[in-house]
Amino acid sequence: MPGLVVAHPYWTFWEHTAPADFRAGRESLAARVADLLGDLGSPVRAALLDTPAAGRELAARLAGDPPDAVVVLQTMAAPPTHALGLLDGLPPTVPVVMWALQECGALEPGFDHHGITTRGATVGAPMLGNVLSRRGRAFDVVLAPLDDPAGVGRARERVLAAVVAGGFRRGRLGRVGDPLQGYAHVDADDAALSAATGLDVVRIPTAEVRDRYAGVPAERVDALRGELASAWDVDRSLDGDALDRSLRVAAALADLVADHRLDAGAINCHVGEIRFGEEIGVTPCYGLGRLTSAGVPWTCTGDVLTAVAMLAAKRLGGAALYHEIEAVDHVTGEVALANSGEHDTAWLTPGERPRLVPNGWFCGSDARCGACALFSLRPGPATLLGFTPHPDSPGGFRFVAAPGTVTNRRFPATGTVNGAFRFAAGAVEHTWPRWVAAGVNHHSAAAPGHLAAAVTALAKHLGLGAVIV
Template structure:
């Protein structure tokens, strides 16, 4: 079953092809056919007319298909030269990130048969004067690199659009001294369109305590399926932990929350008698990220990562950097999603290392390529932190869930950058290489980028 909150649905790309009949129309139409065949092969829905539009009236007749449903990207194929009139009108009429695609042509010594690049150059100037943002691709009609760029742009557009529909639940306040977890409600709304809804920690714990045992038992069956036998754990505390998940799931569903930032300690231990880590791991696997320590920007960063990757993300701490062997360790108490577990290592339930209460996931992260990202507020400026690394197969470094990584740059350089920038202690992590789409997203959101690697 596809979880739409993971961002795993097909993207929607609107297409308009423009040109002028005074150029080589048969050649233009042959290139357009090649480009459209390539686009139809993408894992995306292509919306719009495949015919070459020669004037604004013809273009307007096709606007209905482009405005009927939300688009993740509007792709204008500048097949031949045109003036900027149609492009500017499209930018103002269609609510989607705009990308211009022109095709190089051979330097034949004869006539310019297309002159499409000059067309996007003209459009770029007009769009800038009109205050319209855009991106561009100047590659061959059948270029695999062009398709990669277009898909990265479409994924970025999808994430940008989802952000404007996002509501994050905040359960309790972040711990004293955890400035890394602070946030400004008005700034979140103005910068990203993200809304927050707060709930006192005491009220949430009361709702968890009131959960029916039968609902908690169903969650226990899920936990046993993921982690193995739960019989050695304190059963009363385990049942309470299961109730926390039911309450988190219910809160997110009833209030239409795409993520949660949860004050995970000390009240869950001291006032209720269980750990929230395992329940938050289940939520992460569901595609509803939970930020520990009521970290709203951490939860938002996880959302951005999972919508970009189409799979669960992990909001984690960098807890060790070894310059000697050029490795580092990302860890959190036990809230990594089960899909990140190394199938060749032990996977099981655990108790919190400090508070000695269940339930936590415990496993080493599986080896593979990962993307690191964080929407940071370091130095009082919202920016996007990006990094790449490889998770190495290694024994569990610390109790809970953790992974040993080798960054794309030397660990000492990454450590220096983190400390000199004063970055937050939480970082989002997801499998795969997704920085191209995230860089495009940063440009769409007018965010400076800090490249860790």
């Protein structure tokens, strides 16, 4: 199955200047690094490449099931042909991260031939980097010693970006229906989107949601009601029939995701088969948020572009809120984030329980008021992430990322998931116009953490553009 390969090029040429157990130590080091990265891609394989043939043999073993990414662990001088034996035998789309690694970050006063051999990451890395650059093969480079926790964290972030890019290449993105009428800004050509991201775009008619809804048994609804009771506070004003419909469509969407093997999705629920029909008759916001919380992010209004941003945000940051920047507080420099009912419980503040409430956006117009989440975002570092076609970007598409902070401010009267965000780059009067000028649409994904470096690396692996605001 796809995973992560940690490949350590090794050269016997200068072995005589190192301790007798040098080779065994490098094998152990590769295994340690594989353990450090084990939660980023499963399984993780570690290999010492002491000849080009060793690289070719490993590539042959992986040929039927290429990894999501390859980490080339550069700790010493080694001819590039050792690693190229592996890389040339894999698809050119497999992301590559070169980690130039010393076990110890400091150099002793007696630094000598032994030290040059055993700490030669800065010799080995450009050997391979030169050939990859000449061939036009994309790769990322990170310099971090093993005894520096911050450096290891930086390396892990970049490896995660590579794994996410590799996952895109085998991912499936569902499009349920067409975008909301007139919403040209959330649409993209399926073939162009697939060519750029590697995601397989799966077209699904909205009637399939209706038909699956009709087939959901009562016991599934009861099970979802029990799930709510254990983790949510359900507002007493939520109508029983509307709640049942919200849970039933949540089950239908979960089945749709499982059967189509989707990694993310975009739906337009504002159609006769879903919101406006007698069969379902509610917006499926709770069901979309439930899927996002479980790792399969969704957008509404058919916004397939923000669905890509949501997938990146969820996999890089661990949480993804589909939202709009609703308004600006010009006094505090914050912008208000909210949406039309979607959620991701990974954004909850520890110890808080989400509320399930009637979705007030549609109570005044619809016969039934479906359920949606109400809670405020966890304060801390955050990144807003958009995705769009752009003629000036490599691959014809770009990510747009804006690091900042979710502040302590809350807007519960919005009736949905909400929060306040402050751009890190400066005054909102200058940063928000740059955000818009970069080409984002009115939706974006909010993820915890400052992800500018990770997004830039992800875009590079995919051959796309990245703009940091």
